[in-house]
Amino acid sequence: MSTKLLEGNGVGFVRERKLAAAVQSSLERVYGIDRTADVEAFLQSSEGERERVLVRLADDGAMEIAVRVPALQNSTDEDTFDPLCQLIEGVSHFVYLTECARTERTTTQLELELQAEVDKYVILASSINELTEKKSSILRRRLFEEVTFAHEASSLEGERYRQANTMAHRFVRHIEQMYLGERRITECRSRLRSFFHAGQEEKLRAARGA
DSSP states (O other), X not given: OOEEEOTTOXXXXXXXXXXXXXXXXXXXXXXXXXXXXXXXXGEEEOTTSOOEEEEEEOTTSOEEEEEEEOOOOSSOHXXXXXXXXHHHHHHHHHHHHHHHHHTXXXXXXXXXXXXXXXXXXXXXXXXSTTOOHHHHHHHHHHHHTSOOOSSOTTSHHHHHHHHHHHXXXXXXXXXXXXXXXXXXXXXXXXXXXXHHHSXXXXXXHHHHTO
């Protein structure tokens, strides 16, 4: 299945495109996957809204995608953290969708959100100099505990995002405790790669068993 841009892709957004390209390369390297398309060509401004990835199938069978993310801020770390996480999430969705299309696999919204939650940790943890279990736990709490949700818990979206957050938190905590304390980096990467290539039920079982 080929991949095309949805209409309306604008120019500019230089900083965000550069960072999105770096995130895509990092995810491909960690998970050992081949590139289908360059995410920066599909990136658009969300125009003040939160991150969204729009997907549709064209008449010729191509998958058309637009990755809409907020502009990154230039002030404090707190101002930048949420937009940065949204950008990583959008790139994660793009990488996962294109890999599923390349390998002719189906996916679900919960699977996409769960993988994106893990990917945010993977990308941000990789940027920490001399990552330790303690440093990881600080990042983990910030990503999975110190959060608010845009949708009510009783809604379908709210339930899905909360389940993805909970399951990713359990899996990341397992990674942290099993591998980082003893610096078993190669084994950690292998575990992350296995998780990425698993389907939804396997992902959920891995998180529940963590």
